[in-house]
Amino acid sequence: MLAEIITIGDEILIGQIVDTNSAWMAQRLNEIGVRVKQISSVSDDREHILKAFAEATGRADIILITGGLGPTKDDITKKTLAEYFGVELVESEVALNNVLEIFKRYNRPLLDTNRQQALVPANCEVINNNNGTAPGMWFNHNGKVYMSMPGVPFEMMYMMDEQVLPKIKATFKLSTIIHNTILTVGEGESYLAERIADIENELPPYIKLAYLPKLGQVRLRISGYSDGDETLLQQQVDAFTNRIAERVSNVVAAREDIPLEKAILNMMTERGLTLSTAESCTGGFLSSLLTQHAGSSKVFLGGAVSYSNQLKQSILGVNAATIQQFGAVSEETVIEMANGALKNFASDYAIAVTGIAGPDGGTPDKPVGTVWIAVVTASKQLVKKFTFRGKRQQNIERSAISALGMLNTLLNDKVI
Amino acid sequence: MLAEIITIGDEILIGQIVDTNSAWMAQRLNEIGVRVKQISSVSDDREHILKAFAEATGRADIILITGGLGPTKDDITKKTLAEYFGVELVESEVALNNVLEIFKRYNRPLLDTNRQQALVPANCEVINNNNGTAPGMWFNHNGKVYMSMPGVPFEMMYMMDEQVLPKIKATFKLSTIIHNTILTVGEGESYLAERIADIENELPPYIKLAYLPKLGQVRLRISGYSDGDETLLQQQVDAFTNRIAERVSNVVAAREDIPLEKAILNMMTERGLTLSTAESCTGGFLSSLLTQHAGSSKVFLGGAVSYSNQLKQSILGVNAATIQQFGAVSEETVIEMANGALKNFASDYAIAVTGIAGPDGGTPDKPVGTVWIAVVTASKQLVKKFTFRGKRQQNIERSAISALGMLNTLLNDKVI
Known part of the structure; x- marks a missing residue:
């Protein structure tokens, strides 16, 4: 089953925004067994859009379209879809009610341009937008599916997850695909592969193992494909997942597809443990990784961004003599920073990072x-020393991930 | 002048990576007066790539191609380009010398697959890659230009800036374009537009003003276009830029196209001022914005991420009674947090943020x-209260930008 993604609007073509939507959509489609053949960004231009629809229709069964649904004049996706299918725009009651409700909630007057958000091509099925005024539109046409969605990332994401992906699965009777994920940290792809080679060799042809490396972490994705018994497939995929996870248990951070810091927050929440940080070269990046997640305050008490040596002493209680003798970037200093955080911030665990991010x-x-x-x-x-060779931001990110990897090790209790 | 960007490779189509290259290239092309008509990501598939070349050729004069130049079997860009132009692959001396030099530098043995990196279609001009082994390839064909580059972002970026963009400018004798940018913060697009309406009305047809809003900031881009005297154009664009910047000076953060926090770091470095932070709901995000920039340690001494009330008291010296009476999210608490940072971290300026990021x-x-x-x-x-209506991460980012906007106001000395 093939899909194409078409993004409409000039923002991407003038480089004002990066198209993060398409990668997200492609990933989600792959997970349900739909391959993406092409991703295209086209301008707010009638002819160009019509041509893009026709070209995509020639290659794929599912055409996902984002953008160009705003209330301003440039936004011509709906008009052009109506022209492509040879139908009129009509007011949708479902879409209008959604617009009215949103304006009522924010207590704003409804302008005529806002009401026009409820106009849709006559042949579409409206997919309600729970996070904005632009409706989603689903079209069945000559055995192909066209789905038009807003370009605002979180509006599109909710619409995809809650409505579009389930509808695609129902429409095309896709094969069953089951994915299990094991998140590992601190060991390279090739070393992991060696440790689980015998298990990998035993995998039947309908169960695949993928290594997805990223910044010191490797996700192991075990995927099962079947047209038959789903329960049996799930059991088999689970059994292989368990064997692999047990074999490399010392580097496993999670048995699901979540970010490393979220895995650690979950683990610590479950055990009622608290954490604080003392950051020098990561400059708050480690804290912000943790605090981007709802509920992080149950675990994370806070920390110090001790960029200056003065702050390392005053907030963290590092001895001036230690910095003087060994330097701010040293084993002695980092240990005093960590113990200072543990004591001053009264947490169960503390992380300290000090280094030279560059340039x-x-x-x-x-x-x-x-x-x-x-x-x-x-x-x-x-305590560990790392020597990264990246640019400033890469060194910062690698430091934060390495620190979380070490915390994972300590939580897994593999050291005394 | 129209261009298209074609990205070759499966990584984007399976959602493993986000295509940041294309937005960067589009921005650079726009700056020299080349409009991007379409951006396409296609798979490592001969027929599909050939079709993409043909379609792009039908729409644009310049076709920029990235990716598919690695030494592995999947990488078929070169072979397919040779087929498209009906030529053979030949070994390029320039490209070979570059490969040999790189392997010598890293003291690694040269494999046959590495040597094949020097093979290029016979009709191309090799553009040397100063940062990797895959050569750039420039083709003139039937009045159109095709340029194939590696997909590794920094290899592509250096190649574009140092060689490709100058070559495009020379080949196509593009009009002169001059861009000036004014970064403003804390005032909405429509309010700004009203304040400078009379100046905007005076702009001649060859000078355009664009409003580029993003998270509480608006970039004003003043662009001049000319086929004639560049010096005169520069003078005129500068004059309008100055008038606009003076009119809205209370919200101007920079007179160049840089991020807000970098503008503030520059301003404070120039004046020898230091800064510290006390972050609750932004959880380190504000610090990490600042510290991602090289040289930030000259200004930023550090800060506290005081997620728990306990830390607000112990590190920042907030009174327990204040939190008790007014709550952690209150005017009284935020003022004590800021003054605590100012005193304990001994900085000239201090920022404090406390709020409910959600959900x-x-x-x-x-x-x-x-x-x-x-x-x-x-x-x-x-001191200000904000009521944001976003999701957690949006509230965090808006808080940080608003805080920087307020710091900018104070640095501009518009309050007592």
Whole structure:
């Protein structure tokens, strides 16, 4: 089953925004067994859009369209869809009620342009937008499906997950696909592959294992494909997932497809543990990774971004003499930072990171990319030196992920 | 002058990576006066690639191609380009020398697959890749230009800036385009437009003003187009830019196209000022915005991420009674947080943010999205309440940008 994604609007073509929607949609489609043949961004231009519809129709069964649904003049997706299908625009009661409700909620006057949001091509089925005024529109035409959605990422994402993907699955009777994910951190792809080679060799042809590496983490995705018994397939995929997860258990952070920091927050929430941070070179990035997740305040008490040596001393209680003798980027300093956070912030676990993110500040002894990380509890500690070779932002991100990997190790209790 | 961008490779189509290259290229092309008609991502499939070349050729004069130049079997861009132009692959001396040099530098043995990186279609001009082994390839064919580049972002970016864009400008004798940017923060697009309406009305037809809004900021881009005297055009564009910037000076953060936090870091570095932060609901996001920039340590001393009330008291010296009486999200608490940071972290300026990012924690009195922000110095303070209506991450980002906007106001000295 093939799909194409067409993005309409000039924002992407003038480089004002990066098209993150398409990658997200492609990933979701792949997960239900739909391959994406082409992704196209086209301008707000009638002829160009019509041509893009025709070209995509020649290659794919499902055409997903985003953007061009706003209330302004440039937004011509609906008009052009109506022209493509040879139908009129009509007012949809479902869509109008949604618009009215949203304006009522925010207590704003309804302008004529807002009311026009409820106009849709006569041959479409309206898919309600629970997060905005632009309706989704589903078309069945000559055995192909066309789905037009707003370009605002979170409006599109909710619409896809809640309505479009289930509807595609129901319409096309796709084969069953089951995905299990194991999130690992701290071990390279090739080492992992070696450790589980015998299990991988036993996989039947309808169960595939994929290695998805990203910034010090590797996601192992075990996917089962079947046209037959779903329960049996699920059992088999689960059994292989369990064997693999047990084999590499020392580096496993989660048995589901979630970000590393979320896995750690879940684990610590379950055990009633708290965390604090002492960040130098990561400059708040580690904290912001954690705090982007709802509910993080149950685990994360807070931390210090101790960029200056003065703050390392005053907030974290690092000894001036330690910094003086060993430097701010050293094993001794990072341990004092971590213990300072543990004590001053009264948490069960504390992470400290100090390093040289670059591009300046490197020395022959401690080149750019040198990073010391410590994770401590009242009775355990893990301290490591890393030498990254990236640009500033890459070094910051790698440091944060490495710190979370070490915290995962300590939570998995593999060190004394 | 029209261009198209074609991205070759399955990584984007399976959603493994987001295509950031195309937006970057589109922006750069727009800056030299080349409009992008379509951006397409196609699979590593011979027929599909050939069709994409033909379709793009039918619409544009410049076809920029990225990806599919690696040494593995999937990478078929070169073979397909040779087929499209009806030529053979030949070994390029320039490309081979580059490959040899890189392997020598890293002291690695040269495999046969690496040597094949030097094979290129016979009709191309090799554009040297200073950052990798895959050569760039420039083709002139029936009055159109085709340029194939590696998909690795920084390899492509250097190649574009150093060689491809100048070559496009030379080949097509494009009109002169001059862009000036004014970064404003804290005032909406329509209010700004009203304040400068008379100046905008005076603009000659060859000078355009664009409003580019993003998260509480509006970039004003003043662009001049000419086929004649460049110096005169520059003078005219500068004159309008100055008039506009002076008119709205109270909300101007920068006179160049840089991020808001970088503008503030530059301003404070110039004046020798230091900054610290006390973050609750932004959870480190504000610090990490600042510290992503090289040289930020000259200004930013550090800060506290005081997620728990306990930390607000212990690190920032907020009175327990204040939190008790007015709540953690209140004018009284945010002022104590800011003054605590100013004092404990010994900075010239301090920012404090406390709020309810959501999705939980809201009350009828203080719904999700309620955020208090304070910016203080020893003698000045600015305190504001915001009510955002976004999801968690949007509320966090809007809070951080609003805080930087307030800091900009205080630095511009518009309050006592």
